[in-house]
Amino acid sequence: MRILRKIPTLFTISSFVFIVPLGSVTADGTDNKNAGTAFNSLESIQINCIINDDGMESNLELTAKMINMINSSKPEERLSALSQLAGKIPIEPSSVQKILQIAIQDTDPNVRAQAVYALAQQKCADVPLILEQALQDSELSVRLMAVDSFGTDKFGISLLEQALNDEEQSVRELAAMKLEALSK
Amino acid sequence: MKFSRLKNTVITAISGLMICQTFAVFADNQSGSFTTGLAAGVDFYQVTCFDDGSGLPSYVEAQVKDMTANTSKVGILLYKGTACTTKQCAQASIDTTDNNTTYSPLTKVSQGAGVYNLFVLHTAAGTDSYDILVHCKTASDGHTGTSVSSKQQQ
Amino acid sequence: MLNKKSKLSIQTAIAIALLMGISQNAFSHTSLEIPSVAEGVRLTNNVVIGHSCGEGKNTIASSTVFPDGVDSIIKVNGAVSSDTIDTYVSNFGNLYQKVLDHSVFESENEKKDASGNVVGFWVKDGKMPEGYTVYLPFRASAMLIEPTSCARSIKVVMGTVDICKITPISRFGDGIVELWTPIVGSNYDGKGVSPSLTVNRDITNNPLDASCGSGVDVEIIPSAAQLNRDMPIMNAKGKQYWPKP
Numbered sequence: 001m002r003i004l005r006k007i008p009t010l011f012t013i014s015s016f017v018f019i020v021p022l023g024s025v026t027a028d029g030t031d032n033k034n035a036g037t038a039f040n041s042l043e044s045i046q047i048n049c050i051i052n053d054d055g056m057e058s059n060l061e062l063t064a065k066m067i068n069m070i071n072s073s074k075p076e077e078r079l080s081a082l083s084q085l086a087g088k089i090p091i092e093p094s095s096v097q098k099i100l101q102i103a104i105q106d107t108d109p110n111v112r113a114q115a116v117y118a119l120a121q122q123k124c125a126d127v128p129l130i131l132e133q134a135l136q137d138s139e140l141s142v143r144l145m146a147v148d149s150f151g152t153d154k155f156g157i158s159l160l161e162q163a164l165n166d167e168e169q170s171v172r173e174l175a176a177m178k179l180e181a182l183s184k
Numbered sequence: 185m186k187f188s189r190l191k192n193t194v195i196t197a198i199s200g201l202m203i204c205q206t207f208a209v210f211a212d213n214q215s216g217s218f219t220t221g222l223a224a225g226v227d228f229y230q231v232t233c234f235d236d237g238s239g240l241p242s243y244v245e246a247q248v249k250d251m252t253a254n255t256s257k258v259g260i261l262l263y264k265g266t267a268c269t270t271k272q273c274a275q276a277s278i279d280t281t282d283n284n285t286t287y288s289p290l291t292k293v294s295q296g297a298g299v300y301n302l303f304v305l306h307t308a309a310g311t312d313s314y315d316i317l318v319h320c321k322t323a324s325d326g327h328t329g330t331s332v333s334s335k336q337q338q
Numbered sequence: 339m340l341n342k343k344s345k346l347s348i349q350t351a352i353a354i355a356l357l358m359g360i361s362q363n364a365f366s367h368t369s370l371e372i373p374s375v376a377e378g379v380r381l382t383n384n385v386v387i388g389h390s391c392g393e394g395k396n397t398i399a400s401s402t403v404f405p406d407g408v409d410s411i412i413k414v415n416g417a418v419s420s421d422t423i424d425t426y427v428s429n430f431g432n433l434y435q436k437v438l439d440h441s442v443f444e445s446e447n448e449k450k451d452a453s454g455n456v457v458g459f460w461v462k463d464g465k466m467p468e469g470y471t472v473y474l475p476f477r478a479s480a481m482l483i484e485p486t487s488c489a490r491s492i493k494v495v496m497g498t499v500d501i502c503k504i505t506p507i508s509r510f511g512d513g514i515v516e517l518w519t520p521i522v523g524s525n526y527d528g529k530g531v532s533p534s535l536t537v538n539r540d541i542t543n544n545p546l547d548a549s550c551g552s553g554v555d556v557e558i559i560p561s562a563a564q565l566n567r568d569m570p571i572m573n574a575k576g577k578q579y580w581p582k583p
Binding site for chain 3: 299
Binding site: 076079080082083084086087110113114117118121140141144145148168169170171173174177 | 217219220221222223251252253254255256281282283284285308309310311313
């Protein structure tokens with residue numbers, strides 16, 4: 001499902017706004033995860049990510065291929081596009097934003113999860129807030145990717161500590177491992 | 185962990201062929217994922233090598249592709265037998281690049297016909313998906329009878 | 339008094355009658371085309387539906403279950419054993435794959451357990467009238483008998499239901515379904531006659547230990563729980579097509 005929202009002005013990190021659906025969660029909420037129904041915590045997020053292309057020349061053919069793949073009806077093709085995007089590939093920055101916007105609203109949780117990781121690798125300014133939102137997702141794969149992507153700054157550490165209370169052992173385990181590594 | 189499942193679709197003659205072409209490039213291609221996400225998760229398969237008319241099996245070769253980009257990397261351990269002096273009984277291979285485009289280095293265990301154990305592991309917590317290529321081959325490197333059974337999914 | 343010609347005619351008639359009887363009985367119930375195979379050999383086989391559910395009835399679907407080896411019933415020389423199949427077979431699991439075939443039924447699919455191993459298959463959207471025979475092809479991969487065991491044969495007992503009308507279980511009966519299933523206490527208990535494939539030990543390459551004597555005959559039979567779980571046919575959207583819920 002694709003939600004297109006045209007926002008006329010650019011947002012800086014200080015004015016970043018995302019719409020929280022009704023009945024959704026606060027930063028430390030647990031309600032939606034216990035609902036027993038799938039909940040995409042990223043559904044209403046609008047990515048505004050000025051991607052630093054490192055001066056890499058964009059490959060138009062690769063860009064077109066990636067766009068085709070993210071619009072494929074096959075989840076494995078969408079996943080493949082995102083896993084490649086997580087590495088350094090020469091595609092147009094505006095297309096990266098478009099691809100990630102589509103992907104975080106994917107109904108397949110594995111695709112959403114991979115989108116979270118790919119987004120984190122772009123090092124956009126709004127990533128920390130998106131990761132915080134991803135930690136509220138109903139799907140294990142999305143929350144694990146969020147934890148995997150948390151930074152080592154103060155905000156990242158506070159999110160890791162929050163993840164120690166997750167209902168899934170693997171999320172708690174990964175958060176604990178990362179915190180332990182940071183403490184050394 | 186479970187095989188990546190093809191949904192139970194009604195297979196018509198045409199779509200059946202299309203599915204075969206799209207998903208199964210090799211008959212000995214095995215997909216799966218770590219659904220529990222646990223770092224200690226292990227998936228376990230048995231690979232049976234037999235003479236399907238192409239010749240007596242001599243060895244198994246296998247490699248894995250990590251299909252999920254994240255910190256965790258997927259690897260395999262292939263093992264058979266206890267007579268390991270002249271020919272190794274166990275070999276491992278890890279896909280260190282998880283951008284879903286390349287497989288890990290080929291790993292090979294030469295213990296003849298019979299049942300080999302194939303373990304799939306990952307280096308950290310994560311719901312990694314993977315794809316394994318596994319073949320039983322003759323001494324002259326020809327493909328011979330190969331069947332795979334899943335024993336444990338985490 | 340019968341002359342030679344009459345005797346010959348009678349003998350011929352009896353022979354023909356016997357042969358007809360034999361050929362009818364060979365596939366009078368649903369069974370496998372090839373009922374036995376040597377260990378270590380892969381085989382293409384067929385579930386043979388020998389007849390429909392009675393006069394004027396058409397078989398419109400069929401469902402087959404292979405024992406999954408997880409909670410299957412193991413018998414040794416006819417007696418139930420607490421052994422698991424791993425005691426006797428080195429590689430049990432995912433040994434059977436349906437061979438795609440739309441000559442009679444347009445739709446088919448494999449059934450898989452939670453680990454992704456094939457535990458059966460179904461066919462539907464077709465019609466086999468009474469008086470005909472239908473072959474449902476599948477491939478049986480090579481089974482390896484555990485060298486340290488005393489098994490001289492492994493009989494894999496399957497369960498097959500031929501369906502002539504889609505009904506709930508409560509309406510199963512003559513003219514509705516033909517239950518070629520073992521009697522194990524499942525919702526699909528039938529005649530106690532069911533398709534089976536016997537795998538025979540390769541005595542030359544996998545000899546029995548002297549302590550085994552002549553060896554034992556092992557059977558693996560689907561449990562009631564497995565038949566109840568795996569016999570139903572699910573449609574493309576995951577809803578149960580048969581039996582009617």
